[in-house]
Amino acid sequence: MAAAGNQRVIVVGGGLAGLAATVRIAESGLAVDLFSVVPVKRSHSVCAQGGINACNEVARQQGYSEYEHFDETIYGGDFLADQHPVLEMANWAPKIIDLLDRMGVPFNRTSEGYRDLRLFGGSLFKRTHFAGATTGQQLIYALDEQTRRYESEGKVTKYEFWEFLWPVIEDGRAVGIVAQDMRTMQIRAFRADAVVMATGGCGLVYGKSTNSIICTGAAAARCYQAGVHYGNPEMIQVHPTAIPGADKLRLMSESARGEGGRVWVPRKKGDMRAPRDIPDAERYYFLEERYPKYGNIVPRDIATREIFSICVDDGLGVSGENQVYLDLTHRDPDYLKRKLEGILEIYEKFAGEDPYRNPMKIFPAVHYSMGGLWTTFTPGSYNPAQARHKHKSGSPAPIDAKVGQGMQLGAINNAMTNIEGLYAFGEVNFAYHGANRLGANALLSCLFDGLFCGVSVANYVRNAAPSKAPAESLPAAAYERVTQQEEAKVKNLLSTVNQGNYDEKTNAYVIHRELGVEMTTACTVVKSDARLRQCQSKLGELKGRYANVKLGDAAGWTNQSLSFARAVGDMLLVADAIALGSLERKESRGAHYRTDYKDRDDANFMKTTLASLKPETRDVSVQFVPIDASLILPEARTYGKVAADATSAAKQPVAAGV
Amino acid sequence: MIATISANPTHATPPTKLGRKVRFRIKRCEGPGKPSTWNTYTVTIDQKGANVISCLQQIAANPVTVEGTRTTPVVWDSGCLEEVCGACTMVINGKVRQSCSALIDHLAPNEGDEISLEPMSKFPVIRDLSVDRQRMFHNLARLKAWVPIDGTYALGGGPKESPEAQETRYALSTCMTCGCCLEACPQFNLETDASKWDSSFVGAQAISQARLFNMHETGKELAPARLDALMGPGGVSDCGNSQNCVKVCPKHIPLTESIAAVGRAVTLHAITKFFRG
Ligand SMILES: Cc1cc2nc3c(=O)[nH]c(=O)nc-3n(C[C@H](O)[C@H](O)[C@H](O)COP(=O)(O)OP(=O)(O)OC[C@H]3O[C@@H](n4cnc5c(N)ncnc54)[C@H](O)[C@@H]3O)c2cc1C
Ligand code: SF4
Ligand code: SF4
Ligand code: FES
Numbered sequence: 001m002a003a004a005g006n007q008r009v010i011v012v013g014g015g016l017a018g019l020a021a022t023v024r025i026a027e028s029g030l031a032v033d034l035f036s037v038v039p040v041k042r043s044h045s046v047c048a049q050g051g052i053n054a055c056n057e058v059a060r061q062q063g064y065s066e067y068e069h070f071d072e073t074i075y076g077g078d079f080l081a082d083q084h085p086v087l088e089m090a091n092w093a094p095k096i097i098d099l100l101d102r103m104g105v106p107f108n109r110t111s112e113g114y115r116d117l118r119l120f121g122g123s124l125f126k127r128t129h130f131a132g133a134t135t136g137q138q139l140i141y142a143l144d145e146q147t148r149r150y151e152s153e154g155k156v157t158k159y160e161f162w163e164f165l166w167p168v169i170e171d172g173r174a175v176g177i178v179a180q181d182m183r184t185m186q187i188r189a190f191r192a193d194a195v196v197m198a199t200g201g202c203g204l205v206y207g208k209s210t211n212s213i214i215c216t217g218a219a220a221a222r223c224y225q226a227g228v229h230y231g232n233p234e235m236i237q238v239h240p241t242a243i244p245g246a247d248k249l250r251l252m253s254e255s256a257r258g259e260g261g262r263v264w265v266p267r268k269k270g271d272m273r274a275p276r277d278i279p280d281a282e283r284y285y286f287l288e289e290r291y292p293k294y295g296n297i298v299p300r301d302i303a304t305r306e307i308f309s310i311c312v313d314d315g316l317g318v319s320g321e322n323q324v325y326l327d328l329t330h331r332d333p334d335y336l337k338r339k340l341e342g343i344l345e346i347y348e349k350f351a352g353e354d355p356y357r358n359p360m361k362i363f364p365a366v367h368y369s370m371g372g373l374w375t376t377f378t379p380g381s382y383n384p385a386q387a388r389h390k391h392k393s394g395s396p397a398p399i400d401a402k403v404g405q406g407m408q409l410g411a412i413n414n415a416m417t418n419i420e421g422l423y424a425f426g427e428v429n430f431a432y433h434g435a436n437r438l439g440a441n442a443l444l445s446c447l448f449d450g451l452f453c454g455v456s457v458a459n460y461v462r463n464a465a466p467s468k469a470p471a472e473s474l475p476a477a478a479y480e481r482v483t484q485q486e487e488a489k490v491k492n493l494l495s496t497v498n499q500g501n502y503d504e505k506t507n508a509y510v511i512h513r514e515l516g517v518e519m520t521t522a523c524t525v526v527k528s529d530a531r532l533r534q535c536q537s538k539l540g541e542l543k544g545r546y547a548n549v550k551l552g553d554a555a556g557w558t559n560q561s562l563s564f565a566r567a568v569g570d571m572l573l574v575a576d577a578i579a580l581g582s583l584e585r586k587e588s589r590g591a592h593y594r595t596d597y598k599d600r601d602d603a604n605f606m607k608t609t610l611a612s613l614k615p616e617t618r619d620v621s622v623q624f625v626p627i628d629a630s631l632i633l634p635e636a637r638t639y640g641k642v643a644a645d646a647t648s649a650a651k652q653p654v655a656a657g658v
Numbered sequence: 659m660i661a662t663i664s665a666n667p668t669h670a671t672p673p674t675k676l677g678r679k680v681r682f683r684i685k686r687c688e689g690p691g692k693p694s695t696w697n698t699y700t701v702t703i704d705q706k707g708a709n710v711i712s713c714l715q716q717i718a719a720n721p722v723t724v725e726g727t728r729t730t731p732v733v734w735d736s737g738c739l740e741e742v743c744g745a746c747t748m749v750i751n752g753k754v755r756q757s758c759s760a761l762i763d764h765l766a767p768n769e770g771d772e773i774s775l776e777p778m779s780k781f782p783v784i785r786d787l788s789v790d791r792q793r794m795f796h797n798l799a800r801l802k803a804w805v806p807i808d809g810t811y812a813l814g815g816g817p818k819e820s821p822e823a824q825e826t827r828y829a830l831s832t833c834m835t836c837g838c839c840l841e842a843c844p845q846f847n848l849e850t851d852a853s854k855w856d857s858s859f860v861g862a863q864a865i866s867q868a869r870l871f872n873m874h875e876t877g878k879e880l881a882p883a884r885l886d887a888l889m890g891p892g893g894v895s896d897c898g899n900s901q902n903c904v905k906v907c908p909k910h911i912p913l914t915e916s917i918a919a920v921g922r923a924v925t926l927h928a929i930t931k932f933f934r935g
Contacts, residue, residue: 101816113818145804247712509719
């Protein structure tokens with residue numbers, strides 16, 4: 001296909017979503033400029049361990065379908081996601097796996113040579129494809145290789161070690177970005193006819209999380225400051241099983257439970273015996289007892305809250321600390337090695353204990369942001385007269401999966417934010433996962449955005465943007481204005497170097513540490529009005545201190561402190577939005593659990609939280625806007641929970657959505 | 659010390675003595691062409707599971723040397739913090755490895771123990787512990803390390819594959835472009851002039867990737883081009899077979915096996931080419 005004049009697309013972020021977008025858009029003949037703060041191959045997506053969901057032939061012949069995958073995702077997300085986009089994503093999933101397979105991803109194989117499958121949370125069918133225990137790494141490498149191929153052919157230009165600073169918006173339309181070279185520290189503008197943000201999550205707002213150190217959420221926060229709406233900021237997933245650490249909380253993948261891992265604590269409080277010496281009858285397999293149907297593979301928010309309550313409310317944590325056992329020692333070591341070697345190696349390496357022989361000690365950790373930049377879509381062709389009841393697992397699907405049922409392929413507003421020409425793909429897109437993401441659905445949503453919504457970007461540039469002036473012909477003024485704004489910010493920050501002595505109050509690292517502790521305590525597993533208000537006043541204090549932040553490095557070359565200090569300011573604004581969203585959403589739904597509003601309230605809150613920043617005051621405001629719930633009727637999300645056993649029935653918290 | 663990981667480790671982590679002080683001797687450099695100096699900092703180990711990164715973070719917040727001099731914060735690269743992205747590679751106590759998996763309890767179990775940190779020497783230093791590894795990515799392009807698919811439209815699945823073949827490819831495919839194998843290789847040298855990269859030794863990492871893609875049903879199509887590149891100067895024959903690479907690879911990739919396999923393929927390729935003219 002011939003190159004389309006000088007039209008270009010900027011993709012910010014080279015994780016799975018950004019690379020899939022790059023490949024798709026470059027393939028359509030448009031030039032792509034790809035920006036990333038790290039070499040794209042080192043993006044956070046490498047961390048994903050467990051796998052990627054898709055309906056497949058084996059599951060299909062047992063009664064599973066794309067439709068059931070869709071239904072599980074809506075139910076798992078506690079009916080907060082717009083439904084049509086989720087349907088399209090589930091329908092596309094098998095095609096995406098096929099494509100990855102063609103790209104050479106070494107998916108695990110059955111003895112006959114077909115792709116192997118594993119069980120993951122929120123489903124009764126095996127529908128998770130995996131490549132060893134480093135699925136994310138394997139997927140991103142495949143996309144990285146295809147991107148390198150296009151780069152060699154001159155279709156893609158990479159800007160690695162470049163930091164996105166601000167979108168250039170002219171007449172309400174995104175026409176480029178301003179970015180900084182993290183080595184030379186040069187700041188300059190880049191023109192483009194569309195901009196795709198694929199900058200991932202915001203785990204660092206919580207200090208320590210399972211995320212990579214680069215997941216600050218700053219890029220999204222900058223778009224938000226420039227006028228993009230932020231959707232469902234309060235929906236932060238806390239993963240039930242992580243290994244506590246000094247710099248990071250390392251994930252123990254859900255696949256450990258999918259492969260038979262059992263979660264338990266000693267029944268007796270303060271039982272200090274070695275786990276091996278505790279007989280089965282004296283072990284409390286609380287997930288299995290409370291959720292006989294799903295057992296250890298209940299969805300994340302439920303497992304997290306149960307573990308949290310076992311430790312914090314019941315005081316049953318192992319050795320009296322906030323930790324429970326995740327036990328694989330009953331499984332054959334050879335089997336484990338084959339299926340889980342990668343993640344067990346991580347445990348062994350970082351916890352210094354042998355998980356093949358000793359149960360692992362784990363505790364919940366902040367993991368994923370369901371919320372993100374708010375985006376739109378054009379619904380597809382499937383529009384039943386009435387929304388259906390929840391799908392009965394294994395029963396025939398009401399429709400056969402076809403392209404375009406959920407979202408209209410190529411419609412230019414798919415995954416577009418409220419700013420024309422500015423798209424959000426991957427974790428930074430608020431869509432698909434509602435109030436709780438199912439395991440192994442994130443990689444899917446990243447690839448789906450890139451491959452499906454990438455077509456929308458290409459169409460927008462080709463068909464819609466030309467009616468306006470192409471970016472290359474726009475006057476330089478708009479670009480210069482934003483460049484100067486960013487240069488001024490940097491100048492301001494650099495001017496603080498060596499002003500007086502070291503002071504904890506104005507140190508960016510200390511402010512960040514305090515931010516993390518505050519957010520982890522107030523805005524994760526359990527939230528309440530009083531605690532959230534306290535959090536807001538702490539955020540106010542931190543913002544006040546940040547206004548006088550002092551840098552320790554004036555270098556005009558590879559100045560990491562500058563980058564970090566700048567990002568802390570952006571993280572504080574994301575934190576504001578999370579706190580206000582948490583406070584205003586007076587109900588419990590999915591990952592969002594309020595001790596003072598324990599029930600789900602569909603009448604008032606089956607709605608998207610739309611956060612926006614008032615430019616004058618830089619204060620956040622939220623409103624609740626209706627969602628597309630035209631396909632499946634909401635129902636209580638119980639995962640077949642039974643009353644807890646007698647010993648803990650009294651203290652049993654009400655599960656969200658009951 | 660490079661901890662070897664087995665299903666049944668013989669070593670256990672020594673118990674953490676919280677509150678102990680550990681010294682970090684760090685090689686500093688302000689930028690390309692600037693001289694190197696050493697700074698020493700003391701870090702109090704106040705958390706379980708401390709590693710080199712968590713200590714560097716502590717130093718960054720308040721970089722004051724043992725002599726009481728305030729310095730700039732140390733610059734280093736990191737990402738995943740779980741040894742899967744390759745970013746944080748550096749030379750720790752003389753051995754190249756990832757700093758995120760370098761546990762302080764292993765390296766400096768006692769009060770006053772010292773740990774030295776240096777940037778890798780086979781890549782140009784950007785600043786302090788951060789180096790420029792662009793050459794490794796360049797070499798992946800040089801060897802066309804990709805599967806030449808027909809595009810991203812739905813054309814059905816990929817080729818069927820035996821579990822054994824998958825396991826071999828998977829092992830090779832976990833390479834995180836960290837550079838340990840190149841740092842340790844006596845045949846791989848620092849080259850700051852990018853125009854010379856195509857004629858300099860590619861090293862074990864890229865050779866092993868060529869093997870990975872030559873093994874794939876569709877990837878094979880480009881095998882002749884890959885072998886051409888590996889036949890020339892800087893190709894597989896530059897390997898001196900010292901086997902340092904395989905000893906330091908954190909992912910336990912069978913690099914010497916890859917080098918041998920590619921070596922044989924190159925020989926065959928050369929013979930075939932010779933007879934075909
Ligand atoms: C430990 C862990 C395990 C997981 N396991 C699974 C799993 O098994 N299955 C599953 O489906 N999901 C899993 N997830 C979730 C999934 O990995 C992520 O949601 C997904 O990888 C996000 O991809 P992304 O492309 O949106 O962003 P990322 O991979 O985070 O990439 C973001 C990109 O943006 C760039 N960037 C960021 N800021 C800037 C800026 N200012 N300027 C320029 N560039 C910037 C970065 O350099 C990077 O290239 C896991 C997550 C974690 C933390
Ligand atoms: S075996 Fe070859 S590639 Fe490996 S270290 Fe020795 S010379 Fe280098
Ligand atoms: S082969 Fe091993 S040592 Fe070499 S770059 Fe890859 S992972 Fe690192
Ligand atoms: S930070 Fe990714 S390997 Fe160490």
